[in-house]
Amino acid sequence: MHILFLSDNFPPEVNAPASRTFEHCREWVKAGHRVTVITGVPNFPKGEVFGGYRNRLWQAEEMSGIRVIRVWTYITANEGFLKRILDYLSFMLSAFFAALFVRKVDIIIGTSPQFFTAVAAFMTSLLKRRPWIFELRDIWPESIRTVGAMRSSRALDLLEKLELFLYRRASAIVAVTHAFRDNLIARGIDGAKIHVVTNGVDTSRFAPREKDSGLAAELGLEGKFVAGYIGTHGMAHALETILDAAGKIRAEPDGDRFRFLFLGDGSSKAALVARAGKEGLDNVIFVDTVPKDEVVRYWSLLDASIIHLRRTPLFETVIPSKLFECMGMGIPVLHGVRGESAMIVTQEQVGLSFEPEDYDDLCRVLRTLVSEPETLQRLRGNGPAAAARYDRRVLAGRMLDILQDVATRRSAA
Incomplete structure (x- = not known):
């Protein structure tokens, strides 16, 4: 199976989305699957491109057997709502166009917290006629409203309509908490297609050790x-x-x-x-x-x-x-x-x-x-x-089972 994963964070960035995506994809490669990740150049959270990288239209590398395609984005620090939206939108467009050139894909994943990545995954699935998975790591844009990062209620209402549209159109949703699943069901999303795979830990790296x-x-x-x-x-x-x-x-x-x-x-x-x-x-x-x-x-x-x-x-x-x-x-x-x-x-x-x-x-x-x-x-x-x-290896296996089930049902249909 060829898995196409869209994520705007990926190592060498060290935040939670980057770690989860890399560790899951690494395990899927070990299980014999082909994985392509489309992401941006590493710059989170300061908005400064990491050494050894340039913000170019397209650059490719391999990490632990994963094919990584890095695309151009508007880069800004993790502050200022308007600039971050421009960052998200630029990645959505760049990732979508890059995805068109990835061949023989069986399933597509778009991960939040910002759901413009999921929009790119949805558009890619339409053109490639392949199922897509919404990996839900944050209830966005409700979190924007909660922290007061955006004052326009009308704009947030429109974003929430887009959010619900994406939930409905996804072949399956993988949420990181049971509470997220409950939230979506309460808002009318079919619970049968919502799965929970929590975050976890790479126990080979994070183990007890003496103070440095x-x-x-x-x-x-x-x-x-x-x-x-x-x-x-x-x-x-x-x-x-x-x-x-x-x-x-x-x-x-x-x-x-x-x-x-x-x-x-x-x-x-x-x-x-x-x-x-x-x-x-x-x-x-x-x-x-x-x-x-x-x-x-x-x-x-x-x-x-x-x-x-x-x-x-x-x-x-x-x-x-x-x-x-x-x-x-x-x-x-x-x-x-x-x-x-x-x-x-x-x-x-x-x-x-x-x-x-x-x-x-x-x-x-x-x-x-x-x-x-x-x-x-x-x-x-x-x-x-x-x-x-x-253990991340076990959790990656659970998510892989979901991907295989969705891909198999699509093929049978």
């Missing part, structure tokens, strides 16, 4: 209890809550034993850095995005990982992918997200939950880990066992 002593010394973290946030610094993440907690902890008698590490970039980072400097939060350390192979070194520094999203009903349907990486590394999670992901944290006993946007509650669970060493060790030990239930 050289990196700890370089960052001044030796002998400190390190709580860290690794990922996109965006509007949805409300990372001001972590700065509030850092300020409170710093003022306490033993506050110097704690450090807060931020790794990543995004639309809110500059404001976070400026605020930390203005308030003299010398217990907060910011590190820019690092290459994928380096990320685990920074994970190893953490005694606890903070996962946080705004307090809103929409985000109760989300399962942050970094949760599974924390499990794999055996890092206890301080989890500030309500809903389905909080249920996983509780059921798997891999962390402690706190109320989103409540820095006092974050300080409470942080203190619990420090004052109860047995709890800290128990949560650490539970992580790897839980991660095995979300």
Whole structure:
């Protein structure tokens, strides 16, 4: 089977869509299938083209047996709604035209979070007369409305009509959470064609390891209890809550034993850095995005990982992918997200939950880990066992079964 996958993020980018797409496609190639990925040049999240690449109309390479076609896009940083829409639209058009030159395709996948990629997949499926899969990683554009990134209600209403059209026309939908599936069914989408394949973790890369002593010394973290946030610094993440907690902890008698590490970039980072400097939060350390192979070194520094999203009903349907990486590394999670992901944290006993946007509650669970060493060790030990239930290889196999079923039914028809 020849699988054509459209995704505007792909390695060497290190965000969740890039990792999921690459790890699934890698496993499908190992299973004997041919996979072509159409993507842009790596530039996320700063909007700066990675070294060794140029923003050209067409360039091809091979990664782990995957044929990767990179197309021209309008490049901008992950900030500013209008510019990002131009980025999304340019990829939609470039990916569609590139897809026309990919021959003998059996099935097409378009992945969100932004659904203009799914539009390109839909248009490609019409011309090639092949089934297409909508991989649903975010309820978009509802998430835009939630974080207030766009004020025009009429424009959002039009986008939501397009969203529902795509759900209806997709041969199948693969959602990353059960809550997303429930959301679509409640909006009239046929539940029989909606499947759930959660995010997961590459357990061959994310496994328990000793702290990187050289990196700890370089960052001044030796002998400190390190709580860290690794990922996109965006509007949805409300990372001001972590700065509030850092300020409170710093003022306490033993506050110097704690450090807060931020790794990543995004639309809110500059404001976070400026605020930390203005308030003299010398217990907060910011590190820019690092290459994928380096990320685990920074994970190893953490005694606890903070996962946080705004307090809103929409985000109760989300399962942050970094949760599974924390499990794999055996890092206890301080989890500030309500809903389905909080249920996983509780059921798997891999962390402690706190109320989103409540820095006092974050300080409470942080203190619990420090004052109860047995709890800290128990949560650490539970992580790897839980991660095995979300192994990316197994999940890639589940999604492959869905693709094969759709392709077989189409051929029979």
